[in-house]
Amino acid sequence: MILCANLSTYAQKASTIDDKQFVEYLTNSLENAEINKENRNAVFKTSRNYWKGKKIDYNLHPEKYEKAMSLYHENQEKFKELKNVPNKKRNKRIEDAVKNFQNLDDRNTFSKNSILFVGSSSISGWKTSISFPEFYIINRGIGGMNMHEIIYYYDILIKKHAPSVIAIYCDIDIEQGKTPEESVNTFKELTRKIKADFPKTVILLLSMKPVIVDDFIGKDIRKNKMITNAQLLKFSNDENNIEFVDLASPMLNAEGKLKTEIFIEDGMHLNKLGYAIWNPIIRNVLLEITQ
Structure with a gap:
């Protein structure tokens, strides 16, 4: 048995941990570890190192890791109260990114018929102007930005550009533990603001993507993303000038498994192959709207 006192020490050796040892480690953490920052950091460092080498195989054969994943989620639940601490560094990074966009806007003039992409890292990492050269594109994506932050910075990120089309992508709220209903409500709040200012603007709600x-990240994250997608689709069907775009389904292979080759090494962000799936879908939607 791995003793509780060795949680931090074991984290340093996690690259060599085998499946049985990992299950034993997580079990011991649940039964014996005190809830403190040191133990939390040790458990999640060990887990990151373990899953790093298993993430592809896990997505192909999740049944092999059922016990380990269940214990891992139980540990996440055990230490969750230590997670809800304001992240000043993260908040400062997003604030600085918004200021950079503000400075860029102050030095340039933008088309009033622009197509605006706004959202989290899937937007910021997307070479939208290169992908859609036939359109006037403005990209205002910021990695890690959630919907509440998009709404908070609405005047800078959205309102000043008066876009003819706005594409919105954000899965951060779900990844931060919000429910599908909470996430959808923030999308609805944002669309209300856009409609009030720009009633003729077409709003594209881009589906949340499954990732390796x-x-x-957490229990039921993918499930909650898919539930949110279904609710956003239903919402868009009941609204004028709002269209839901399914980018998630094409990311699955014929067996319904996630295409693992479309991500960069972190298993979260898309590579060129991933965006190559998205680009023609969005282009067809934009052509249909603009023509």
């Missing part, structure tokens, strides 16, 4: 590390 969904289950490592």
Whole structure:
């Protein structure tokens, strides 16, 4: 048995941990570890190192890791109260990114018929102007930005550009533990603001994508993304000038498994192959709207 006192020490050796040892480690953490920052950091460092080498195989054969994943989620639940601490560094990074966009806007003039992409890292990492050269594109994506932050910075990120089309992508709320209902409500709040200011603007709600590390982020993350997508689709069907775009389904292979080759090494962000799936879908939607 791995003693509780060795949680931190074991984290340093986690690259060599085998399946049986990992299950034993997580069990011991649940039964014996005190809830403190040191133990939390040790458990999640060990887990990150373990899952790093298993993430592809896990997505192909999740049944092999059922016990380990269940214990991992139980540990996440055990230490969750230590997670809800304001992240000043993260907040400062997003604030600085918004200021950079503000400075860029102050030095340039933008088309009033622009197509605006706004959201989290899937937007910020998307080479939208290169992908859609036939359109006037403005990209205002910021990695890790949630919907509440998009709404908070609405005047800078959205309102000043008066876009003819706005594409919104954000899965951060779900990844931060919000329910599908909470997430959808923030999308509705944002669309209300856009409609009030720009009633003729077409709003594209881009579906949340499944990623290799969904289950490592937290229990039911992928499930909640898919539930949110279904609710956003229903919402868009009941609204004028709002269209839901399914980018998630094409990311699955014929067996319904996630295409692992479309992500960069972190298992979360898309590579060129991933965006190559998205680009023609969005282009067809934009052509249909603009023509």
